Amino acid sequence: MKVLFVCHGNICRSPMAEMILKHMIRQRRLKGYTIDSAAVSREEIGNPVYPPVRRELATHGVRCEDHRARQMTAADYNQWDYLIGMDTSNITRMLRILGGDPQGKVHRLLDFTSRPGDVADPWYTDRFDTCYRDIWEGCEALLRFLEEK
Numbered sequence: 001m002k003v004l005f006v007c008h009g010n011i012c013r014s015p016m017a018e019m020i021l022k023h024m025i026r027q028r029r030l031k032g033y034t035i036d037s038a039a040v041s042r043e044e045i046g047n048p049v050y051p052p053v054r055r056e057l058a059t060h061g062v063r064c065e066d067h068r069a070r071q072m073t074a075a076d077y078n079q080w081d082y083l084i085g086m087d088t089s090n091i092t093r094m095l096r097i098l099g100g101d102p103q104g105k106v107h108r109l110l111d112f113t114s115r116p117g118d119v120a121d122p123w124y125t126d127r128f129d130t131c132y133r134d135i136w137e138g139c140e141a142l143l144r145f146l147e148e149k
Contacts, residue, residue, distance in 0.1 A: 001146050002034040003079040005109070006090055010039030010069035011050040012122050013086040016057065017109060019049075021082075021139045023062045030147075035091060036080075038072035045069050055126040060136075072097055077105065084109050084142065087118035109138035110146050127129035 014037035047069045057064045077098045083106045085091040110117050122131040134137035
């Protein structure tokens with residue numbers, strides 16, 4: 001199963017989701033998963049994970065692997081089973097980049113939970129703890145969904 005997480009710049013929410021889901025997969029000793037992340041914008045391309053995200057992940061014992069921001073491309077549609085956006089704006093831009101979603105691969109992360117909605121961007125809210133909690137919950141729900149398939 002191949003999952004690509006997507007947010008605006010690929011330095012906060014989507015790499016946080018990538019690292020959390022990888023952590024969960026390692027803890028459960030699951031096999032057959034490929035996880036990555038990307039951006040809908042170009043402004044952070046090549047930049048590492050934002051330092052407050054690294055600190056928040058470390059607080060919870062989640063390893064932050066080496067990562068450099070990249071922009072999502074139309075070719076990603078055929079390379080990934082699920083393309084998971086963090087908010088409605090991400091989804092809109094993802095669909096524009098991808099040219100649509102004929103196979104139903106594009107979803108918002110929190111739509112897998114009992115409280116669908118957007119993961120707030122901590123770049124603007126400065127609430128990395130809340131972002132972590134939302135993404136953890138979303139990844140738990142996503143992993144349950146994938147394991148049931």
